[in-house]
Amino acid sequence: MSASGHLIFDGRRVPVKPGQTVAAALWAAGIRSWRTTRETGAPRGVFCGIGVCFDCLVTIDGTPNQRACLAPASPGMVVTTQLGTGR
Amino acid sequence: MTSPPLGPSRPSPSGRYHVAVVGAGPAGLAVAATAAAAGCRVALLDAAPAVGGQYWRGRDPGVRLSGVDVMTGSAVWFVSPGFVLHRRGSDPVAAERLVFATGAYDRTLPFPGWDLPGVVTPGAAQAMLKGCGVPIGDRVVVAGAGPFLLPVAAGLLEAGVRVVGVYEAGDPTRYARAPAAVAGARGKAREAMSYLATLARHRVPYRTRHAVLAARGVAAVSAVEVGQLDRSGALVPGSVRPVECDAVAVGYGFTPQLELPLALGCATRLDTDGSLVLAVDFAGQTTVPGVYAAGEVTGVGGAALAEVEGRLVGAGVAVATGHRSPLSEMELTRLLRRRSALRRFAALMHRVHAPPAGWPEWLTENTIVCRCEDVPVHRIRAAVTGLGATDGRAVKALCRPGMGWCQGRICGYPVAELTARWRGRPLTAADLAVFAHRPIAQPVRLGDL
Numbered sequence: 001m002s003a004s005g006h007l008i009f010d011g012r013r014v015p016v017k018p019g020q021t022v023a024a025a026l027w028a029a030g031i032r033s034w035r036t037t038r039e040t041g042a043p044r045g046v047f048c049g050i051g052v053c054f055d056c057l058v059t060i061d062g063t064p065n066q067r068a069c070l071a072p073a074s075p076g077m078v079v080t081t082q083l084g085t086g087r
Numbered sequence: 088m089t090s091p092p093l094g095p096s097r098p099s100p101s102g103r104y105h106v107a108v109v110g111a112g113p114a115g116l117a118v119a120a121t122a123a124a125a126g127c128r129v130a131l132l133d134a135a136p137a138v139g140g141q142y143w144r145g146r147d148p149g150v151r152l153s154g155v156d157v158m159t160g161s162a163v164w165f166v167s168p169g170f171v172l173h174r175r176g177s178d179p180v181a182a183e184r185l186v187f188a189t190g191a192y193d194r195t196l197p198f199p200g201w202d203l204p205g206v207v208t209p210g211a212a213q214a215m216l217k218g219c220g221v222p223i224g225d226r227v228v229v230a231g232a233g234p235f236l237l238p239v240a241a242g243l244l245e246a247g248v249r250v251v252g253v254y255e256a257g258d259p260t261r262y263a264r265a266p267a268a269v270a271g272a273r274g275k276a277r278e279a280m281s282y283l284a285t286l287a288r289h290r291v292p293y294r295t296r297h298a299v300l301a302a303r304g305v306a307a308v309s310a311v312e313v314g315q316l317d318r319s320g321a322l323v324p325g326s327v328r329p330v331e332c333d334a335v336a337v338g339y340g341f342t343p344q345l346e347l348p349l350a351l352g353c354a355t356r357l358d359t360d361g362s363l364v365l366a367v368d369f370a371g372q373t374t375v376p377g378v379y380a381a382g383e384v385t386g387v388g389g390a391a392l393a394e395v396e397g398r399l400v401g402a403g404v405a406v407a408t409g410h411r412s413p414l415s416e417m418e419l420t421r422l423l424r425r426r427s428a429l430r431r432f433a434a435l436m437h438r439v440h441a442p443p444a445g446w447p448e449w450l451t452e453n454t455i456v457c458r459c460e461d462v463p464v465h466r467i468r469a470a471v472t473g474l475g476a477t478d479g480r481a482v483k484a485l486c487r488p489g490m491g492w493c494q495g496r497i498c499g500y501p502v503a504e505l506t507a508r509w510r511g512r513p514l515t516a517a518d519l520a521v522f523a524h525r526p527i528a529q530p531v532r533l534g535d536l
């Protein structure tokens with residue numbers, strides 16, 4: 001279980017509550033998108049919420065293509081917007 | 088990440104379990120508990136960090152799992168011969184019998200603007216709220232089809248969110264025309280009534296035969312267009328009006344997660360709701376001997392049906408591995424009756440909440456259909472009507488829908504439907520199977536290969 005604190009999203013402090021996913025922490029801070037698509041550069045955030053659609057891909061602590069809706073949020077985590085598919 | 092065994096169960100000397108269950112939702116939990124009660128050595132695997140599946144989502148399901156080796160954090164990505172389950176980050180698990188109880192996910196239909204941030208599935212709204220305590224918005228529209236829209240809306244209201252409207256594409260008054268099927272699932276009717284009462288108390292409009300046709304917004308959704316549908320599911324001209332909101336939960340029922348059983352060659356069928364589901368016999372065995380299925384994978388019917396199916400399959404695999412059935416004659420009869428009643432109700436539910444026939448009319452040529460590969464309607468239309476693609480496989484090869492990260496989980500149904508319609512024929516199981524076959528069920532790291 002992750003504890004309370006903050007994660008860093010694109011240089012901004014975002015509060016994290018225990019049991020939250022990265023997507024939930026970002027959403028609670030009013031952030032609705034953290035990725036752009038490869039072809040059209042359209043913004044994307046959560047869609048299915050359960051790890052099926054891969055819309056919510058994000059870079060966490062330097063590792064790209066993490067599903068924000070599944071990844072548990074923890075204090076000190078560094079989360080960055082992902083362009084395209086991170087490759 | 089294997090949890091310590093909760094009971095005396097250990098793999099047999101050959102290292103094989105009697106039964107391995109993939110998926111620890113209501114169905115998988117019931118299979119595991121029932122088989123273990125009969126004396127089977129059981130492994131229960133789930134990708135999630137806790138058991139419970141979509142229904143319990145981390146809350147305690149209150150199922151006794153003594154004698155079951157519970158392996159959470161175990162995403163199964165491949166099954167090799169001898170029923171060996173390969174999971175991410177841990178040793179493989181082998182068993183004499185396999186049970187797939189991998190559940191379902193929201194089925195969605197494309198519409199202009201459905202890829203705007205803030206447009207999510209009802210399941211996502213539920214997962215964010217129930218799992219993480221975060222409502223999807225402050226002014227929310229809930230739409231699509233199916234009884235699940237009601238608990239989603241009621242949950243948001245109880246969390247203090249303003250639900251601006253619930254738009255159900257189906258016509259629930261049709262339930263009244265099948266009183267026998269409804270009587271077999273009284274609990275469900277009562278549950279729906281209590282949610283409707285919550286909606287009424289908060290003065291939330293619940294509009295049936297209505298659908299969200301488009302979402303508007305710049306960086307995120309700021310309004311949707313809602314229209315009325317006629318009896319055939321076509322849009323009533325002149326009925327479209329805007330509804331302001333900052334989030335939309337929209338989905339048309341659920342569709343099963345089938346890649347593992349498909350990779351093993353298990354046969355499928357087209358269910359009454361137009362979903363691809365596993366074909367199973369009376370005992371829940373698939374067409375591959377020794378491979379069983381329970382819960383939403385055999386047809387979407389909700390948590391109660393999943394649990395009943397799970398208990399029956401658990402007893403069946405126990406007997407098949409040389410154990411005495413843990414169910415008395417009376418329990419068995421009761422469970423079989425309950426299963427037929429709940430399946431009858433599910434079939435009725437599928438007919439009442441079918442995806443509206445007119446949905447392709449709401450698309451524009453530039454509406455994205457495949458969210459992963461950014462494939463718009465006009466590229467799929469060109470493949471089918473211009474280049475002569477006759478099935479999903481050809482469409483996929485020509486313009487890549489279903490070839491991205493989600494491997495067709497999201498766009499499979501709409502692309503298959505559009506292809507069939509534009510070829511002037513009905514949707515078939517084969518159309519859907521093209522998008523449901525995925526050689527690797529879960530993303531893997533190089534180290535797992």
Ligand SMILES: Cc1cc2nc3c(=O)[nH]c(=O)nc-3n(C[C@H](O)[C@H](O)[C@H](O)COP(=O)(O)OP(=O)(O)OC[C@H]3O[C@@H](n4cnc5c(N)ncnc54)[C@H](O)[C@@H]3O)c2cc1C
Binds near residue numbers: 111141161163189393
């Ligand atoms: C997002 C969502 C939210 C829902 N919320 C509700 C609700 O609040 N109330 C309600 O009545 N119904 C809800 N439902 C409907 C729900 O699916 C069923 O009622 C019920 O949970 C079905 O039980 P099941 O055991 O068949 O599947 P599930 O409960 O879906 O369980 C399937 C399990 O299999 C696991 N799994 C899948 N693939 C793999 C793999 N490759 N490796 C390892 N594990 C795997 C999943 O992690 C999951 O835990 C929801 C459905 C969804 C999709």
Ligand code: FES
Binds near residue numbers: 045051052056068069
């Ligand atoms: S929102 Fe669909 S995978 Fe995360």
